[in-house]
Amino acid sequence: MITGPGKLNTAAAVTYHHARIGTQPADCWLNIGVAGHKTIPVGEARLINKITDKQSNATWYPQIIFKHNVSCAALITLDKPSATYQSSLFDMEASAFYQMAIRLGTAEMIHCLKVISDNASQTMSSVNASDVKQMITAQLETINDLVENLRTFSHELALINAEPEHYQTIIEQWHFTQSERRQLFRLLRQWTTRFSDQEVLSTIDRHKTAQAIIRTLEDQMKNTDFVIHD
Amino acid sequence: MISTIYIEEEIAEHPRSRAILERFPDAEIIACERYGEIFNRKSQNFRLQKKKPALILAKKHKGLVLSTPKQYGIGAEHNYYFSHMLNCLYDCRYCFLQGMFQSAHYVLFVNYEDFIDEMQSVLNQHNNDPVHFFSGYDCDSLALEPVTHFTTTFLPFFEKNPQSLLELRTKSTQTRSLLKREPIKNCVIAFSFTPDKIATALEHKAPPVEKRLQAIIDLQNAGWTIGLRFDPLIYTRDYIEEYSTLFNTLFSKLNPDLVHSVSLGGFRLPKDYYRKLEKLYPDEKLFSSPLIEENNSIGYPADIRNDMLTFCKNIILQHVPLEKFYPCHETI
Numbered sequence: 001m002i003t004g005p006g007k008l009n010t011a012a013a014v015t016y017h018h019a020r021i022g023t024q025p026a027d028c029w030l031n032i033g034v035a036g037h038k039t040i041p042v043g044e045a046r047l048i049n050k051i052t053d054k055q056s057n058a059t060w061y062p063q064i065i066f067k068h069n070v071s072c073a074a075l076i077t078l079d080k081p082s083a084t085y086q087s088s089l090f091d092m093e094a095s096a097f098y099q100m101a102i103r104l105g106t107a108e109m110i111h112c113l114k115v116i117s118d119n120a121s122q123t124m125s126s127v128n129a130s131d132v133k134q135m136i137t138a139q140l141e142t143i144n145d146l147v148e149n150l151r152t153f154s155h156e157l158a159l160i161n162a163e164p165e166h167y168q169t170i171i172e173q174w175h176f177t178q179s180e181r182r183q184l185f186r187l188l189r190q191w192t193t194r195f196s197d198q199e200v201l202s203t204i205d206r207h208k209t210a211q212a213i214i215r216t217l218e219d220q221m222k223n224t225d226f227v228i229h230d
Numbered sequence: 231m232i233s234t235i236y237i238e239e240e241i242a243e244h245p246r247s248r249a250i251l252e253r254f255p256d257a258e259i260i261a262c263e264r265y266g267e268i269f270n271r272k273s274q275n276f277r278l279q280k281k282k283p284a285l286i287l288a289k290k291h292k293g294l295v296l297s298t299p300k301q302y303g304i305g306a307e308h309n310y311y312f313s314h315m316l317n318c319l320y321d322c323r324y325c326f327l328q329g330m331f332q333s334a335h336y337v338l339f340v341n342y343e344d345f346i347d348e349m350q351s352v353l354n355q356h357n358n359d360p361v362h363f364f365s366g367y368d369c370d371s372l373a374l375e376p377v378t379h380f381t382t383t384f385l386p387f388f389e390k391n392p393q394s395l396l397e398l399r400t401k402s403t404q405t406r407s408l409l410k411r412e413p414i415k416n417c418v419i420a421f422s423f424t425p426d427k428i429a430t431a432l433e434h435k436a437p438p439v440e441k442r443l444q445a446i447i448d449l450q451n452a453g454w455t456i457g458l459r460f461d462p463l464i465y466t467r468d469y470i471e472e473y474s475t476l477f478n479t480l481f482s483k484l485n486p487d488l489v490h491s492v493s494l495g496g497f498r499l500p501k502d503y504y505r506k507l508e509k510l511y512p513d514e515k516l517f518s519s520p521l522i523e524e525n526n527s528i529g530y531p532a533d534i535r536n537d538m539l540t541f542c543k544n545i546i547l548q549h550v551p552l553e554k555f556y557p558c559h560e561t562i
């Protein structure tokens with residue numbers, strides 16, 4: 001999704017994207033854009049490890065838990081374009097992106113990759129939209145690597161967060177109160193770890209009530225030897 | 231091993247920080263104002279972060295030395311704990327740190343001298359009464375010793391204050407710094423154990439039982455006093471056999487005179503921590519153990535708990551005298 005420049009556009013884009021596709025905590029969020037820096041050559045990419053919002057002075061630290069081939073750097077997000085080049089990267093979007101995405105996602109899954117568009121010797125006035133497109137395109141391999149890394153974690157997180165097998169089927173077929181649903185959720189997870197080769201549905205299919213199902217699952221747990229290791 | 235180091239600006243020039251940075255010349259260094267900006271942030275996933283924890287160098291400002299809960303102790307009336315580190319190199323599935331902290335990063339408080347000053351004032355407060363200080367509540371005391379040099383700084387303080395006692399709680403075999411120096415009487419190196427198969431299933435990345443035992447033997451040979459901690463006791467169908475083997479192995483090889491104390495307690499966690507762990511590791515067998523909720527905590531039901539504690543107590547008391555035995559649970 002192309003957000004357009006500035007914090008407002010970026011925050012709105014994150015919110016819109018979330019509302020539109022119903023993002024999950026396991027999803028990855030990646031802000032790809034351009035940034036200025038005093039000395040880093042134009043066209044080089046940096047993965048951001050610290051974001052400071054110039055106006056509020058708030059700071060965020062993206063959690064980079066994967067191996068990567070791109071250098072990391074700190075970044076400051078400004079409200080207005082600036083031609084005062086510093087030893088930090090600066091842009092106009094990252095803080096808004098991160099601040100919004102962290103409310104919807106998981107810290108390890110939210111990242112910013114910035115391509116240097118201008119520096120003290122090649123200033124912003126010489127950059128146009130097609131240059132930006134070219135610079136980003138030149139970093140496609142880096143972007144793909146990053147996405148691949150995040151995809152692995154996203155998959156792991158999705159598995160951790162997943163509902164146990166048959167949970168939906170059971171709550172659709174029998175009436176469970178909220179607290180019974182929580183009990184069932186936990187019992188089904190335990191069932192999967194302990195009796196992976198036993199079909200839960202056939203154990204409960206003659207039951208008439210949620211309480212009876214819970215009792216049966218609990219009894220089966222209680223009456224079976226518990227061995228913690230293989 | 232450590233590829234990212236966050237460092238609080240305030241202690242960036244601290245000699246201990248500088249030495250650590252020199253040890254990791256390739257690490258990415260990120261400055262921060264306070265460690266909590268990273269460590270305490272919500273929306274972090276402990277399990278994912280544990281794949282590549284960063285080191286955070288920080289200064290501890292308050293609560294450097296705290297009183298222990300009442301039932302915690304190995305013979306003294308005045309008991310305190312302190313944590314020069316938060317989090318641990320190892321990854322025990324039952325560890326309450328996963329429930330307590332938002333982050334799996336290692337925090338190292340480099341202002342050791344402030345901890346020592348605080349301990350001194352605690353000692354002053356109690357005149358010449360014995361005071362016990364416990365390290366290893368929020369971390370493993372020795373696991374990162376080659377980086378932290380924690381014992382090198384702290385042991386001389388205890389050497390000078392024989393009315394105090396230091397317990398270093400650990401599963402680590404990083405005992406070189408201890409073996410290099412003369413032992414001191416008022417330091418107990420307390421090793422935690424579960425039986426071999428349980429340790430393999432649950433104590434990820436921790437040294438195996440036989441390596442821990444070898445570390446104990448080396449320490450005892452060098453004259454150090456050690457402690458044995460069977461906490462948490464973990465239930466499995468054949469626990470009697472497994473714990474018997476463990477106790478027999480340990481007590482047949484150790485010098486009982488250099489065992490300062492033995493303690494034990496069943497697996498239990500505050501309910502909130504337990505629920506968090508269960509969410510982080512839904513596929514973990516430990517969390518389908520026969521557990522119940524009682525007084526806002528999750529643990530084994532009384533019958534299992536008492537059977538295990540009584541059984542273990544009976545064997546332990548065949549090897550150590552009652553005055554060296556400290557159950558962490560009130561029911562035995």
Ligand code: SF4
Nearest residue numbers: 318320321322325369
């Ligand atoms: S060794 Fe102790 S502190 Fe470290 S993970 Fe295991 S239980 Fe936790």
